[in-house]
Amino acid sequence: MLRSIVFLFLTLLPVSVTAQEVIPLKNTGGLHSAYVVPRNDFNRVDVQVLVLSGSYDDDQVAGTAHFLEHLAAFSADTYVLRQPRERDLFAKTSAVATIYTNSGHPAEIDRLMKLSRALLDTPKLPEEFLQSEKKIVERETYLRERQYPTRWLRRKALQNLYGSTRGRANDIIADVPKLSLEAALDFHAQHYVPSNVMLIISGNIPPELAAQKVGEYFGDTQASEPPEKWWLDEKPQPGLRKIERLSSNRLYDDTLVYTKFVEYPVEDTSIDLQGEFFIAVSIFESRIRKALIFDSFDFQSINTNFFLAKNGDMEMVSFLVPMPGVSFDTALEIFETKIAGLLDTPPSAQEIETARKRNAAHASSAARRPDDFLAFLENVGSDGLPPISPGSYASLIEDTTDAEVLEFLENLIAPAPMSAIFATKED
Secondary structure, eight states: OOOSOOOOOOOOSOOOOOOOOOEEOSOOTTOSEEEEEEOTTSSSEEEEEEESOOGGGOOSSTTHHHHHHHHHHHHHHHHHHSSTTSSOOOEEEOSSOEEEEEEEOGGGHHHHHHHHHHTTSOOOOOHHHHHHHHHHHHHHHHHHHHHOTHHHHHHHHHHHHHTOOTTSOSOHHHHGGGOOHHHHHHHHHHHSSGGGEEEEEEESOOHHHHHHHHHHHHTTOOOOOOOOOGGGGOOOOTTOEEEEEEEETTOSSOEEEEEEEEOOSSOOOTTTTHHHHHHHHHHHHHHHHIIIIISOSSEEEEEEEEEEOTTSOEEEEEEEEEOTTOOHHHHHHHHHHHHHTTTSSOOOHHHHHHHHHHHHHHHHHHHHOHHHHHHHHHHHHTTTSOOOOHHHHHHHHHHOOHHHHHHHHHHHHSOOOEEEEEEEEOO
């Protein structure tokens, strides 16, 4: 999705990025899909296992997908390396996917494939390890919720937008004591099925060898019905305008959280919209920051992130801290007025070209850094769509027309279902 957070770009120089070929593999058993991305300039191989379910798929207890991430990762170590926590955690859970990465020298490909394949086996760990790992997940959760209280406000705003709490708990901390092995294993049985798993092998490996290893380690898996992604087609009520007022001692400042749902009128996927999404969002962020921070004194800060779903639906979530003396109602009115007038002066060809170069510069940087390269591959891959390499992304950015960017911006600022939270800091 080029997932929710939009990058900041500093380099504006013209760049060229060599396209990295993303090759689909055959004879992959029951896997959703598998790809190889050869990179001879990286003296390493990375095997990414993308389970196409994440925290949005939590049913009753929030944090179950995250807890299972820990169990599956260290159970794979136990199966293959004979010792849980033989390595640091090599996985992460997002809203829509859980991603495991096994990396090593090209000569270690068999071990990397064994570790990847073991993720599909039912987790088995010593009882004392299970209890200690649950405490680690608790501490992680407490720390994140304390450090980033806007995580909680974002969930509340999305609950109000969609009228649903599933996958967006009121209070994740309250759910932590409810985490259980039984629920985690049930999640594994439902979601860690081959048809819900994508494999991406990248680095210094010949495509024919990658194909051979996928067939060797995953060729015996059987296709099955993938789990339902109930949240994918979830939409707010037309014309929704919901405002909630609350107070909390968890906040650092009084905060306005503004959440908006944008439905594009064409049947595009998150791949089809990549170019206009990133160029348009770059222009939007630059303009709204100028309007609210540099041209006025009504706001101390603004931070906006975007979530572009597989089906092209998008969420915009803005966190705004008003200046002292500016009421929430006034702040909301100012923000919506500035958004509505954002294109009163249409973006010039030069403004669009500058945003285009920023994104091309990001692709060039990512192509040279293994970790950033992997993040690129797992991006739309987390939607179950073919991964995009930095080189392919740079070409896509270059091919996006100014008219497509303008149309995307017009849809972004148009009236749409929204929810807002007026969150007051308690002493």
